[in-house]
Amino acid sequence: MATAALSHAAAAAIVTPAALNGWSGTASGASTTAITTTFPNAGNGSAEITLNDGTGEVDWSYTLPTPVALSTFTSGSYDWWRDSASTNPAIQAPAYALWIDNDCNAATTGDQAYLVYEPYYQTTANAPTNQWVTETVAPASVVWQAGGGVPWSTQPISAYMAGTATGGTAINGSSCIIGVLAFAGSGWIGMFHGAVDNVTLSAGGTELVNANFETAAPAAAGTVAVPTLGEWGLALTAMLLGGLGVWRRRPGARG
Structure with a gap:
């Protein structure tokens, strides 16, 4: 279902350094991240990512105020940029993940995992450089599970939604989506420079997340000093x- 057709489409939340609106940007190892004007997209900025070597990882994450059942997942999307100066493998680009709680119990966190969408597993082509690329995440999109102690494999999101995913996973349609991430790194060999922007998530016909990263919120339309x-x-x-x-x-x- 296209975002424009959602029954309750949310206005894009402007995420700025001064007003993160529930988002959190974290960098580990030899990496940095910030909302900057280096790679402007739908406005004056985006979330810039620099990974200096394979030890680094950058996550931009958002926790839903109210979890939703994985079976209701409709779609997600995000924009990414890969700088041509990057030296990590050319197939790698920023990824998207659904943050899952298997039993929907916030008091038990040991069963939480991620369903990770990477562009490479949708197509084996090298990642374009020096341009914004929009990824659409659908039930048919291929993901892999991080966490949960299961063997690595790629399967469509729809298999998890239907409870038919193989490999001993505990994730099924009754599991909850508790958040969403846009991230890069964790074992990427070489240097990566790029950005992410315009992260969305929809479930049950409702747009739950629509985040536009900017260095400052735009002035209200019609406002005159x-x-x-x-x-x-x-x-x-x-x-x-x-x-x-x-x-x-x-x-x-x-x-």
Whole structure:
């Protein structure tokens, strides 16, 4: 289902350094991340990611106020950028993950895991560079499970939703989505430089997450700055002084 057709589409939340709106950016190892203007996308910024070697990982994560059943997952999406100066394998690009709680019990965290979407497993082509790429995550998209102690494998999200995923996973349609991540790194060999932006998540026909990373929130439409009395006074003084200067310089003026 396209985002535009969602019955309760949410307005994009502007995520800025001063107002993260529930988002958290973390960097480990030899890595850094910040909302910057280096790779502007839908506005003036995005979440810039720098991984200096294979020890680094960057996560931008959001926890849902109310978890939703995995069986209701509709779609997700995110934008990513890979700088051509990156030296890690050319197939690698920022990823997206559904944060899953197997039993939907917040008091037991040992059963939590991630269903990780990576562009490479959708197509084996190298990641484009120096351009924004939009990824759409659907039930048919291929993911792999991180956490949960199961053998590594790639399966469609729909298999987890239906409770038919193989490999001994405990994730099924009754498991809960408790959050969403956009991330890069963790074992990537070489240096990566890029960014993520416009992260969304929809379930049950409702858009739950729509995050646009910007360095500052845009001014409200139709907002016009109104000068203060002090500013009016300064402007009038400048006009008077300017007029006086012109009068003094006018040819033939009496001095």
